[in-house]
Amino acid sequence: KSLRRFDAGTLEIGRPELAAAKDFASSAKRSAEIVQKVKIASLKTSPIINGDFSKYESFAVKIAREGQGASAKAALAWDEKCLYAAFDVSDESPWLNNGSDFSRLFKSGDCVDVQLSTKLGAKQSSEPEAGDIRIVIGRCEGRNVAVLMAPVDKSAPAALSKNYSSPVMARKFDRVEVLAEDKIAVKTRKDGYVVEAAIPLAKIGLSPKAGMKTKGDLGFISSDKDGLADVARTYLFNKDTNLVKDLPGEAWLSPSAWGDFTFE
Secondary structure, eight states, rough: OOOOOOOOOOOOHHHHHHHHHHHHHHHHHTTTSOOOOOEEEESOOOOOSSSGGGGGGGEEEEEOOOTOOOOOEOOOOOEEEEEEEEEEEEEESSTTOOOOOGGGGGBBOOEEEEEEOOOOTOOOOOSSTTEEEEEEEEEETEEEEEEESSSSOSSOOGOOEEEEEEEOOEEOOOOEEEEEEEEEEEETTEEEEEEEEEHHHHHTTTOOOTTTTEEEEEEEEOOOTTTTSEEEEEEOOOOOOOSSSSSSHHHHHHHHOEEEEEEE
16 A cells, blocks of 8 residues: 555636535535524504514514524514514623624624515525625614615615625625614613614615515624624524624625525
């Protein structure tokens, strides 16, 4: 028996190969889990935005991660004007985010996160496409804000584009902006918090219909004890969220890891 060196040729690994590997890993994880399906409830009357989670309890889903203490319940609803998002999060240092830059609140502390394809009959893809959005709700300079993040939006003014970069990668969003008409209520307690928000459908390009199916994810981001940085990211569907030290990686959307949403 012997060892000898030989020429195995050149192996090129680029973005398509990395995306395919990520898709395979995500599908393998998902196949081993009981996957929850999110029902987005249709409301006949618009809810009062007051931070009361009880009105969403009957159709809420649980978000948790093995080995992590924090968990949450989350729910989505809609009417002809708004998409409603509600989260009840267990957290020993509730609703701390001392960030001053709304475009990176997901890096500076506690947030809740709605990721969604606004396209009818959306299918999973490796990279974000037009209509794939993220709504990050957090605290910025003393006020609660909902931030719309859209990687692909050709209608967005150039002034709303945002580049996220690190030594290992860069990601560009065509649109990152505070939703001017958002209504948000937050209630904190010793061991957690509730966030409830009304997001105007027109602001996110969403036109839901009863029975419409799409893809998305729900999650929450946990802060350190001082509300200066994120220390954990927990999502309903995407379990590949250990990364908390790379700005563009945490900003980006992963549609291949999203699950099923149905508008009732």
